[in-house]
Amino acid sequence: MTLPGVRALIGELDAAGDLPAAFGPLLDAIPREQFIPDRAAVDRVPIDRGTDPQAWLAAVYSDRSIVTQFDDGRTPWPDVDDRPTSSASQPSVVLGMLDALQVTEGLDILEIDTGTGYNAALLRHLVGPTGSVTTIDIDPDVTGHAAARLTAAGFGDVDVLTQGGAISAASGGEGRSFDRVIATMAVPLGRIPHAWVAQCRVGGQILTRSAPTCAAARWSVSTSPNRATRPDMPCR
Numbered sequence: 001m002t003l004p005g006v007r008a009l010i011g012e013l014d015a016a017g018d019l020p021a022a023f024g025p026l027l028d029a030i031p032r033e034q035f036i037p038d039r040a041a042v043d044r045v046p047i048d049r050g051t052d053p054q055a056w057l058a059a060v061y062s063d064r065s066i067v068t069q070f071d072d073g074r075t076p077w078p079d080v081d082d083r084p085t086s087s088a089s090q091p092s093v094v095l096g097m098l099d100a101l102q103v104t105e106g107l108d109i110l111e112i113d114t115g116t117g118y119n120a121a122l123l124r125h126l127v128g129p130t131g132s133v134t135t136i137d138i139d140p141d142v143t144g145h146a147a148a149r150l151t152a153a154g155f156g157d158v159d160v161l162t163q164g165g166a167i168s169a170a171s172g173g174e175g176r177s178f179d180r181v182i183a184t185m186a187v188p189l190g191r192i193p194h195a196w197v198a199q200c201r202v203g204g205q206i207l208t209r210s211a212p213t214c215a216a217a218r219w220s221v222s223t224s225p226n227r228a229t230r231p232d233m234p235c236r
């Protein structure tokens, strides 16, 4: 049964033309509320599930990003500041990137920047039992919460690692490769980190956002052994 909040979000995205085909059931299968902390902020306004569950739910099921950390945790809730350092991205952006990533069953996915773990859960659902999802985030508090939420939501087999930028050699990074690498952080075009390319299989794809516009850009790993990449999706 579709939760009323999920229905509201699906309706909002659909009306705006931001609901790629088949992603309605995906939103239904993995309720966003399972990944958003009880205390967060939307548009610089604190939300608290404990004291105002209706407002919290309305925010969770709207097409808005939800900030879960400011200033690397040095600005504690309910204060806000100008430096959000972790968040759950806007659902329309999340779905647009998933659509562009062309995820199918059985793929091995590396997600750079875990955040709440919600995107990793969506990916895990999409790749099915024969695929895998590894997600990394630089902040141990972020990965700790995300791993706990993923497990509680039934996605305990997502590999959650505390690392910056890419999987390090210490975690077997040099021996691991993926069909897809997705990063919601923005990097200047032409400066895709080499580690992302090195950890993407030939024929695989890297999807990120390009700085400074934040437009999505997709790269195909096209040759071996030098693993040159080429942009294959126009910025939008």
Ligand SMILES: C[S@@+](CC[C@H](N)C(=O)[O-])C[C@H]1O[C@@H](n2cnc3c(N)ncnc32)[C@H](O)[C@@H]1O
Pocket (backbone or CB within 6 Å): 085, 086, 087, 088, 089, 094, 112, 113, 114, 115, 116, 119, 136, 137, 138, 139, 142, 163, 164, 165, 166, 184, 185
């Ligand atoms: C805006 S949040 C996005 C989270 C999630 N991908 C989403 O779209 O909802 C950015 C996350 O990137 C993490 N981060 C920042 N720099 C990083 C780095 N160099 N390597 C890995 N994660 C990083 C932050 O800790 C934060 O959780």
